[in-house]
Amino acid sequence: MNDPLIIADKKFNSRLFTGTGKFGNHQLMQEALLASGTELVTVALKRIDIEDKEEDILTYLQQDQFALLPNTSGVRNAKEAVFASQLAREALQTNWLKLEIHPDPKYLLPDPIETLKAAEELVKLGFVVLPYIHADPVLCKRLEEVGVAAVMPLGAPIGTNKGLQTKDFLEIIIEQSNVPVIVDAGIGAPSHAAAALELGADAVLVNTAIAVAGDPVAMGKAFKQAVEAGRSAYLAGLGAESNAAEASSPLTTFLSEI
Amino acid sequence: MMFLEQFEQQDWDTIKANIYAKTAADVEAALHKTKRSLEDFKALISPAALPYLEQMAQLSHRLTQKRFGKTVQLYAPLYLSNECQNICTYCGFSYDNKIKRKTLTPIEIMQEAMYLKEQGFEHILLVTGEASKTVGVEYIQNAIQLLKPHFAQVSMEVQPMDQEDYETLITSGLYGVLVYQETYHKADYKIHHTKGKKSNFDYRVNTPDRLGKAGIHKIGLGVLIGLEDWRTDNFFTALHLSYLEKTYWQTRYSISFPRLRPAEGLIEPKVVMNDKELVQLICAWRIFNEEVELSMSTRENEHFRDNIIKIGITSMSAGSKTNPGGYVTDVESLEQFEIDDSRSPSEIVQMVNSKGYKPVWKDWEAFV
Numbered sequence: 036m037n038d039p040l041i042i043a044d045k046k047f048n049s050r051l052f053t054g055t056g057k058f059g060n061h062q063l064m065q066e067a068l069l070a071s072g073t074e075l076v077t078v079a080l081k082r083i084d085i086e087d088k089e090e091d092i093l094t095y096l097q098q099d100q101f102a103l104l105p106n107t108s109g110v111r112n113a114k115e116a117v118f119a120s121q122l123a124r125e126a127l128q129t130n131w132l133k134l135e136i137h138p139d140p141k142y143l144l145p146d147p148i149e150t151l152k153a154a155e156e157l158v159k160l161g162f163v164v165l166p167y168i169h170a171d172p173v174l175c176k177r178l179e180e181v182g183v184a185a186v187m188p189l190g191a192p193i194g195t196n197k198g199l200q201t202k203d204f205l206e207i208i209i210e211q212s213n214v215p216v217i218v219d220a221g222i223g224a225p226s227h228a229a230a231a232l233e234l235g236a237d238a239v240l241v242n243t244a245i246a247v248a249g250d251p252v253a254m255g256k257a258f259k260q261a262v263e264a265g266r267s268a269y270l271a272g273l274g275a276e277s278n279a280a281e282a283s284s285p286l287t288t289f290l291s292e293i
Numbered sequence: 294m295m296f297l298e299q300f301e302q303q304d305w306d307t308i309k310a311n312i313y314a315k316t317a318a319d320v321e322a323a324l325h326k327t328k329r330s331l332e333d334f335k336a337l338i339s340p341a342a343l344p345y346l347e348q349m350a351q352l353s354h355r356l357t358q359k360r361f362g363k364t365v366q367l368y369a370p371l372y373l374s375n376e377c378q379n380i381c382t383y384c385g386f387s388y389d390n391k392i393k394r395k396t397l398t399p400i401e402i403m404q405e406a407m408y409l410k411e412q413g414f415e416h417i418l419l420v421t422g423e424a425s426k427t428v429g430v431e432y433i434q435n436a437i438q439l440l441k442p443h444f445a446q447v448s449m450e451v452q453p454m455d456q457e458d459y460e461t462l463i464t465s466g467l468y469g470v471l472v473y474q475e476t477y478h479k480a481d482y483k484i485h486h487t488k489g490k491k492s493n494f495d496y497r498v499n500t501p502d503r504l505g506k507a508g509i510h511k512i513g514l515g516v517l518i519g520l521e522d523w524r525t526d527n528f529f530t531a532l533h534l535s536y537l538e539k540t541y542w543q544t545r546y547s548i549s550f551p552r553l554r555p556a557e558g559l560i561e562p563k564v565v566m567n568d569k570e571l572v573q574l575i576c577a578w579r580i581f582n583e584e585v586e587l588s589m590s591t592r593e594n595e596h597f598r599d600n601i602i603k604i605g606i607t608s609m610s611a612g613s614k615t616n617p618g619g620y621v622t623d624v625e626s627l628e629q630f631e632i633d634d635s636r637s638p639s640e641i642v643q644m645v646n647s648k649g650y651k652p653v654w655k656d657w658e659a660f661v
Binding site: 056057058059060061080081082083084109111119122138139140141142194195196243246247 | 359361362363364445544646649654655657
């Protein structure tokens with residue numbers, strides 16, 4: 036099925052984006068990511084050793100099918116984010132950027148005010164900005180207005196594997212958005228990923244659930260299948276959910292009883 | 294408000310009795326929750342939790358992997374000086390210990406640092422005694438400025454300072470500060486710290502507040518296990534952490550569990566904690582706080598360190614020397630305490646890999 040996702044200048048056949056943290060070793064990470072079919076992998080600038088790339092994570096990500104999405108994890112405000120983004124652009128030779136500003140190191144929750152500020156500036160500096168944010172529909176519209184390439188609302192706090200806790204808000208975001216919606220954070224099982232795609236999300240970003248699985252390669256593949264299934268179901272048109280059985284005594288038949 | 298005010302409302306003996314009165318039912322209740330309170334933490338560190346050790350370890354393992362993945366961060370201490378004006382009964386650097394003192398010169402600092410850099414380290418911890426004339430704020434600032442261009446994280450474990458001094462050092466590139474309370478038992482604290490600035494309990498207990506106000510990235514907390522009842526002391530550490538997390542919410546925290554080690558002219562521990570209890574304590578911390586970093590030094594032996602990785606430790610030192618110049622410039626100088634795990638960093642890397650974990654050398658970039 037030809038159903039590519041287009042973000043800025045790139046076309047993706049896979050709607051599964053992945054993280055690169057938390058794996059037990061780089062080799063295993065590479066195998067799991069290949070099995071997942073992902074075409075966009077995010078990597079934390081703070082984990083890259085720019086001086087010594089030999090044993091570095093980047094060696095394992097230099098695959099034709101992986102586009103790199105550097106992220107600004109670790110920054111606490113817009114100013115630091117802009118600085119980090121410029122470092123990332125230089126180090127990784129890409130203007131794509133996952134903008135993450137979480138001043139709270141405990142729950143890693145994104146700062147909406149600083150994110151909007153940084154997004155606006157980074158767009159002006161020529162970055163393709165994908166901001167990690169709360170599932171806040173108004174913030175998504177504001178970000179869209181400053182020119183981000185997609186929005187990345189969270190399903191649940193990072194690394195919690197709790198699934199789509201923000202579902203009601205994600206639905207509004209998906210309904211209203213003119214840019215792709217990528218559900219990021221909280222996706223702990225393939226079923227969560229499928230549910231996000233069924234809802235109409237354009238893609239999901241998964242890290243912990245694959246990296247920490249007993250068999251990350253098999254889990255990468257399971258996510259690939261789930262994302263494909265969820266997308267197919269969305270395109271096929273899901274039947275409406277109903278809480279009650281169809282009423283046995285219709286109320287409007289009287290209209291044709293004249 | 295500072296932590297001292299909250300601390301002074303607590304009574305050591307009441308809390309201790311409270312911990313020791315916890316029952317198996319309290320432990321089970323704590324284990325079955327998704328968020329644990331300080332009361333639950335008391336149950337998890339209590340003697341009643343010991344029969345649940347395997348269950349606690351399994352839970353701690355899962356929670357740690359979920360948050361930190363299969364990774365362990367590596368760091369090395371860099372001892373700059375063993376000069377000290379404090380008398381501390383348990384420390385090899387104690388003022389009354391009549392030994393030759395050594396403070397590294399800028400050239401020696403760089404020689405030691407470059408050795409660590411060659412080993413692969415990106416995170417270093419500067420350590421000194423407290424001697425304001427030779428190793429005061431200026432000396433430390435100079436060391437940070439020398440090292441910052443070469444390392445991703447420069448942290449320190451030195452004398453407590455005023456907020457303005459911390460602000461100065463943060464501007465120079467300081468990332469984190471470890472400041473152990475040693476013990477929250479105020480009377481015993483006085484017995485172990487008889488002379489010098491360190492004898493001021495209140496100033497020390499408010500140090501994390503001053504660090505938080507200065508905007509430090511990371512604060513390391515802990516008590517020296519062996520001075521007083523470790524359960525009660527760790528409860529106070531948890532109380533302190535909970536206060537700090539709420540107050541300085543942009544700072545990250547780490548917890549350490551140093552057990553008293555042999556050192557020149559030192560006291561015997563008042564309380565001995567066995568390995569089983571240390572595992573219990575580490576698990577209790579993780580179950581209580583899923584996000585906090587748990588750190589372990591080379592004080593502990595190889596066997597223990599190898600096996601604790603999977604249980605909940607997220608950062609480790611490797612190949613450490615605890616004497617100034619110990620890596621290359623003055624290998625025979627006085628050490629602060631004897632290390633137990635003397636393997637080289639590359640051996641530690643191999644060991645971490647063999648456990649299915651990835652050593653992380655670098656987890657920071659100076660963004661400002």
